[in-house]
Amino acid sequence: MTDDPFRCRCVLCHDYGDLDEADRLGLTIIENVRKHGWHVVMVPEDDIGPGFAYTIGLSHTHGAPELAMFGLDVHAMHRVLNRLGEKAAGSTLADGQKHPDVVDGHEVALRKVDLRWYRTFFGRAIGFYRRPPFPVLQVAWPDADARFHWEEQARQGHRESQPRLWLPPSEHPVGVWTSEL
Template sequence: MHPDRPDRPACRCVICHDYGDRDEADHMDRRTVEQVQEYGWSVVMVPADDEGPAFAYTIGLWHTHGSPELAMFGLDVRTMQTLLNALGDKAAAGTAPAADQEHHGVVEGAPVVLKNVDLRWYRTFFGCAIAFYRRPPFPVLEVVWPDTGGSFLWQPESDEQYRRSQPQLWLHPAAHPEGVWTALANS
């Protein structure tokens, strides 16, 4: 059993279990653990580079609140950090995010939709979370934001450039449209 949540199985994260390598943790690992202990979660920000657009994701929501981790793609990393923290605050207040759920008031003027991430994408995008939890499965929800017209990735009227800005991680990688996201998964 989880020490703080008897309704959940034991957590195997680096906070709940001593793997004997705490002294060897790098600065990023220690910083993540400190933030999870102090705030309940941390946000990892991966800036845009030659390989692809920016993305960000949480670590610690599952440990602290029994809530799925959250990931966003394609916006400025600081913007995504702010949005993920707003959703993290909702989880901390007892409104646990769930798949296919809309959240209003996160992105100005439009809802975001949460989608379950297929486990086959974890190693491509969530390496720091895997290091923290030591292994999947821990649930991750992709936070999908709409285009300027209010359409989502799966809607035919959504803008083509917008569709390339976010992956569809709820799809099996082989079923995902070819592009930068599948290139990252195959590298």
């Protein structure tokens, strides 16, 4: 991803002539972005791996990065992403920031997602924006000892519960997040 300013090319800003071909979820995403400013896609945990959730529309509505979160209950992640989405309306969300006021008693850290992960995790966002790059930040949460999953001292289960999407896929530790690559 470049550091060039984001120029929205989403389906709301440009008529691609195919809106009538959108499926039900695609239309729901468009409706929620129009009504609320963004939509949260929730992918529940399954036999393949932990659940995750991500926003679509923050870049369109607020010029803010989209947000992605992994490894918790999808409804809990939905709430966290909505809280951060509300913050995006009045402040800048950026790589390296920590936000102590989003999850009860715990801070979250924001990390810039490497573009090479987009097709693996953010297909609906690509469909909405029609192409990368659109900015995405991973919202990382700490373990019970306030350690993030990239820290050596973090518990092993916690280290595996979230990917490290700021790393290129070729440098990511092998595990559930790389099994589909």
